[in-house]
Amino acid sequence: MVASPQPAARLQWLFGAMAMPRGWRAGAGPMVAAAVLFLIVLASLLAPLIVPHDPMSMDALQRLKGPSETHPLGTDAYGRDLLSRVVTGGRISLLIGIGAAVVSVLIGLLTGLVSGFFRIADAIIMRVMDSLMAIPSILLAIALVALNGPSIWSVMSAITIPEIPRVVRLVRSVVLSAREEPYVEAAVALGSSMPKILWQHLMPNTLAPLIVQGTYICASAILTEAILSFLGAGVSTEIPTWGNIMAEGRVYFQLKPSLIFWPGVMLSLCILSINLLGDTARDKLDPRLKKREA
Amino acid sequence: MRFKTRNFDDVPSVLRIDELTVRLADNDTAPPVLDRVSLEIRQGETVCLVGESGSGKSVTSLSVMGLLPKGALAATGGRIELEGRNLLALGAQAMRHMRARKISMIFQEPMTALNPVIRVGAQIEEVLDTHARLPAREKRARVLDIMSQVHLPDVERIYHSYPHQLSGGQRQRIMIAMALILEPQLLIADEPTTALDVTTQKQILSLIAELQEKHGTAVLFITHDMGVVAEIADTVHVMRRGQIVERAPVEGLLRHPKHDYTRELLKAVPSLTPRPSRPQPDGPAVLSVDGLQKIYGAHGLFSRRKTTRAASDVSFSIPRGRTLGIVGESGSGKSTVARCIMRLIDPTDGEIRVADREIARLSRRALRPYRKHIQIVFQDPFRSLNPRWTIGRSLIEGPLNTGAEKKTALKRAAELLMLVGLPDDAVNRYPHQFSGGQRQRVAIARAIAMEPDVLVADEAVSALDVSVQAQVLELLETLQRKLGITILFITHDLRVAAQICDEVVVMQHGRIVEHDSAANVLSNPRHAYTRSLIEAAPGRAWDFANFHELQTV
Numbered sequence: 001m002v003a004s005p006q007p008a009a010r011l012q013w014l015f016g017a018m019a020m021p022r023g024w025r026a027g028a029g030p031m032v033a034a035a036v037l038f039l040i041v042l043a044s045l046l047a048p049l050i051v052p053h054d055p056m057s058m059d060a061l062q063r064l065k066g067p068s069e070t071h072p073l074g075t076d077a078y079g080r081d082l083l084s085r086v087v088t089g090g091r092i093s094l095l096i097g098i099g100a101a102v103v104s105v106l107i108g109l110l111t112g113l114v115s116g117f118f119r120i121a122d123a124i125i126m127r128v129m130d131s132l133m134a135i136p137s138i139l140l141a142i143a144l145v146a147l148n149g150p151s152i153w154s155v156m157s158a159i160t161i162p163e164i165p166r167v168v169r170l171v172r173s174v175v176l177s178a179r180e181e182p183y184v185e186a187a188v189a190l191g192s193s194m195p196k197i198l199w200q201h202l203m204p205n206t207l208a209p210l211i212v213q214g215t216y217i218c219a220s221a222i223l224t225e226a227i228l229s230f231l232g233a234g235v236s237t238e239i240p241t242w243g244n245i246m247a248e249g250r251v252y253f254q255l256k257p258s259l260i261f262w263p264g265v266m267l268s269l270c271i272l273s274i275n276l277l278g279d280t281a282r283d284k285l286d287p288r289l290k291k292r293e294a
Numbered sequence: 295m296r297f298k299t300r301n302f303d304d305v306p307s308v309l310r311i312d313e314l315t316v317r318l319a320d321n322d323t324a325p326p327v328l329d330r331v332s333l334e335i336r337q338g339e340t341v342c343l344v345g346e347s348g349s350g351k352s353v354t355s356l357s358v359m360g361l362l363p364k365g366a367l368a369a370t371g372g373r374i375e376l377e378g379r380n381l382l383a384l385g386a387q388a389m390r391h392m393r394a395r396k397i398s399m400i401f402q403e404p405m406t407a408l409n410p411v412i413r414v415g416a417q418i419e420e421v422l423d424t425h426a427r428l429p430a431r432e433k434r435a436r437v438l439d440i441m442s443q444v445h446l447p448d449v450e451r452i453y454h455s456y457p458h459q460l461s462g463g464q465r466q467r468i469m470i471a472m473a474l475i476l477e478p479q480l481l482i483a484d485e486p487t488t489a490l491d492v493t494t495q496k497q498i499l500s501l502i503a504e505l506q507e508k509h510g511t512a513v514l515f516i517t518h519d520m521g522v523v524a525e526i527a528d529t530v531h532v533m534r535r536g537q538i539v540e541r542a543p544v545e546g547l548l549r550h551p552k553h554d555y556t557r558e559l560l561k562a563v564p565s566l567t568p569r570p571s572r573p574q575p576d577g578p579a580v581l582s583v584d585g586l587q588k589i590y591g592a593h594g595l596f597s598r599r600k601t602t603r604a605a606s607d608v609s610f611s612i613p614r615g616r617t618l619g620i621v622g623e624s625g626s627g628k629s630t631v632a633r634c635i636m637r638l639i640d641p642t643d644g645e646i647r648v649a650d651r652e653i654a655r656l657s658r659r660a661l662r663p664y665r666k667h668i669q670i671v672f673q674d675p676f677r678s679l680n681p682r683w684t685i686g687r688s689l690i691e692g693p694l695n696t697g698a699e700k701k702t703a704l705k706r707a708a709e710l711l712m713l714v715g716l717p718d719d720a721v722n723r724y725p726h727q728f729s730g731g732q733r734q735r736v737a738i739a740r741a742i743a744m745e746p747d748v749l750v751a752d753e754a755v756s757a758l759d760v761s762v763q764a765q766v767l768e769l770l771e772t773l774q775r776k777l778g779i780t781i782l783f784i785t786h787d788l789r790v791a792a793q794i795c796d797e798v799v800v801m802q803h804g805r806i807v808e809h810d811s812a813a814n815v816l817s818n819p820r821h822a823y824t825r826s827l828i829e830a831a832p833g834r835a836w837d838f839a840n841f842h843e844l845q846t847v
Contacts, residue, residue: 181677182673182677182678183678183680183688185638185670186670186737187680187691188638189638189665189669190665190669190692190695190740191662191663191666191692191744192692193662193695201680
C-alpha cells in the first residue's frame with residue numbers, strides 16, 4: 001500500500017512539518033504585489049505581440065512628442081514609441097534579475113553544501129568567498145564590459161559573482177547546524193553515502209531560506225542592471241532596458257520628464273513587488289518569526 | 295524507608311487554587327488544558343505534582359506565576375488565591391510585584407534560565423534592585439549571605455563568575471538563591487533536578503528541604519520522578535490530562551494508591567532490584583572493545599591546545615544475545631564510547647571488533663559495508679527521524695544502501711512496524727504525527743531493519759515517560775529474544791540498567807571503575823563511586839511497583 005504522497009504532503013516534504021504555513025492566505029499587500037508582478041512578467045513575455053510600435057524604429061518627425069492616440073506615452077528623442085520601449089525593456093531587466101537569482105542560488109547551494117559538510121573544503125572555499133565578497137559589483141561590471149564589450153553576459157556575471165558568497169554563507173550555516181541532528185548521524189550509521197546524505201537529508205533544510213534569499217537577489221539584480229545601464233556600463237545602448245531608457249532620457253529631463261518617469265515607475269513597482277513577496281515568504285516559511293507576530 | 299509525616303492540619307494555607315480551568319485561547323471546542331484543578335499548599339509544606347508529560351503540571355505552575363503564554367493559553371475559570379488575593383484578577387503591574395516577593399520559581403535547566411553574559415552576583419542583585427532600595431554595600435552583603443546559605447563554596451569568586459564557569463549543580467544553587475533572596479512564601483520548583491546527575495540531585499533536594507525548614511517556605515514541586523516524590527513530598531497530587539486524579543499524603547499514596555492511573559504510574563517505575571540473571575551463553579563475543587581511547591583537542595595545527603581524555607583504556611566484550619549496560623554521570627565518557635563504537639567519531643587508539651572484524655582503523659568508505667552489523671538508537675525521538683521523510687522512507691534508507699530492492703524493503707518495513715507494535719499503514723505517515731514513544735519504536739525498527747548483530751541504545755529511553763519507558767524496554771527485550779541481538783545499553787539511570795542489563799560497566803572520568811554482573815554491581819558494589827551512585831538514587835529503599843518497602847535492603 002504505497003500511494004504516492006499527496007500534493008500537500010509533497011510540499012510538506014519540501015518545507016518540513018514546522019514551516020508549512022496553515023494556508024497561503026496573505027494580507028492585501030502581498031496579493032497586490034503578486035498581481036502587479038504577474039502583469040509585468042506577462043507584459044514582458046508577450047511584448048513583441050502587444051506593443052503598438054517597433055521599439056527600435058525611429059521617426060525624425062515624431063521627436064519628443066507628448067501623449068497622443070498613436071503614442072499613448074509619447075515618444076523619445078529619436079521619435080521611438082515610449083510605451084513600446086518601456087514594455088520591451090522589462091524583458092532584459094527581468095531576464096537579468098531572474099537569471100542572476102537562479103544562477104547564484106544554484107552555484108551557492110552546491111558550494112555551500114560542500115563547504116558546510118567537509119572541513120578541509122570549507123577552509124579553502126570560505127577564503128575564496130571572502131575575497132569574492134570584496135569585489136564591488138559595479139566596478140566588476142565596468143571592468144568586464146571594458147574587456148568583453150557590453151553584453152548581457154557581462155552584466156549578468158558582474159551581478160551574479162558578488163552575490164554567490166552570500167548564498168554560500170547562508171547554505172553553509174544551515175548545513176552546519178543540521179548536520180549535528182541525530183537523524184543525520186543515523187543516516188551515517190545506516191551506511192548512506194556522503195552525497196546522498198548531503199542531497200537528501202541536508203539540502204531540503206536550505207530550501208526555505210534560499211527561496212527568500214533568491215527574491216532579494218532578483219530585486220537587487222534588476223536594480224543593479226538599471227544602475228549599470230544608466231552609467232553606460234550595461235547592455236548595449238540599442239537594446240531597450242529600463243536603465244537604458246532612463247539614461248537616454250536624462251539629457252531631456254527638463255524638456256520631457258516622462259522619459260525617466262515611466263521606466264522609473266516600472267522599475268520601482270517591480271522591485272517593490274518582489275521584495276514584498278520575499279518578505280511574505282520569509283514570514284511564512286520561518287516559524288520563529290510567526291510566533292513573534294502572535 | 296522514612297517518609298515525611300508532618301501534620302499540617304493547623305497550619306495556615308499559603309496558596310489555594312480553586313477549580314482552575316485553563317483553555318487554549320480562541321478554541322472553545324478543544325478539551326481544556328487544565329480541568330477544574332484545585333490545590334492547597336500550607337506554610338512549610340511540600341506539595342508534589344506528578345504526572346507524565348502533557349498532563350498539565352507546568353501549566354498549573356505557570357498559571358500561579360501569571361506566566362501563561364499570551365494568546366496561546368488563557369485561564370477561563372476558577373481562582374488562585376494567595377494571602378486572600380485572587381492572582382488571576384491582578385494586573386500586570388501588581389503581578390510583577392508579587393513575583394519574587396511572594397512567589398518565586400526555579401526551572402529545569404539552570405543554564406538557559408540564567409543570563410549567560412551577566413555575572414551571577416549581578417543577576418542575584420537585580421532581583422533585589424527591582425523590589426527593594428538598598429545601599430550598594432548592604433545589597434552585596436545580602437547577596438553573599440544568600441549565596442553562602444545555598445552552600446556555594448568560595449562565594450567571593452563565584453559572585454564574579456559567569457554562568458558557564460559554574461557546574462550544573464552550582465548554577466541551580468544560584469537559581470535557588472535568586473528565588474529565595476526575598477524570602478517568598480511560596481517556591482515553585484518545576485523539575486529542578488531533572489537535568490542534573492543523581493549525586494547533584496541529592497544535594498539540591500536536601501538543600502531545598504533545609505532552606506524550607508529555615509524560612510518556612512511552602513514548596514510546589516513538579517516532577518515526573520516517583521523516587522524524588524518519595525524523598526521530599528508531604529502531599530502528592532497526581533495529574534492526568536489536566537485533571538488531578540488523586541491526592542494523598544505521600545506514604546498513603548505509595549502504600550495504598552486508590553486511582554487506577556496512580557497504580558499504573560507506580561507499577562511502571564523500574565525497580566532497583568536487578569532482573570533475574572540469565573544463563574551465560576558460551577558463544578564468542580559479538581562486540582569486543584579493547585583499550586579504547588578518545589582524546590579531544592589533540593591535533594592543533596599551530597597551537598598546543600589542552601587535551602581532554604574523554605575515554606581511556608575502555609575494554610569489554612559482549613556475547614550474542616546479551617545486554618551490557620554502561621552507567622555513569624554526565625561527562626563520564628559513556629556516550630563517547632558509544633559514538634566511537636559506531637564510528638560516528640574516530641577513536642584515538644584501541645581496537646573495536648564487531649562480528650569478527652576490526653573496525654576502529656577502517657576508513658569511512660571501507661567501513662560502510664560493515665555498518666549494517668551495528669546500529670544505534672538515539673535519545674531524542676523528536677530529532678532522530680528526518681521530519682520531512684515518511685516513516686517508510688526512513689525505514690528503507692538502510693536496506694537500500696545495502697542493495698535491497700525498494701519493493702521488498704517497503705514490504706519488510708511494514709512487517710517491522712508490526713514487530714515494534716505500530717500499525718503497518720504508518721509507512722506513509724510523517725514523524726510529527728506520532729508521539730515520542732511511537733517515534734522511538736520507529737527508530738528501533740529502522741535500526742532492526744539492517745538486521746544488525748549489535749544494537750547500541752544511547753540513553754534510548756531517557757526522554758520518555760515512565761510508562762512508555764517500560765513499554766520500550768519490554769520491546770527491546772522481546773526483540774532480543776526473537777532476533778538474538780546483542781545490546782549495548784547506555785544510561786545514567788540505575789533503575790533502567792537494573793531492569794535490562796545482564797552486565798553493567800560503571801564509568802567515571804572516562805575510565806571503567808567497575809565491571810560485573812548486574813546483580814553484583816547493584817546489590818554488592820565494590821567501588822566507592824558505584825556505591826555513591828546507588829545511594830544517591832532517590833527512593834531506593836521503596837519498591838514502587840509493589841507498594842511496599844524493598845525486602846532486601
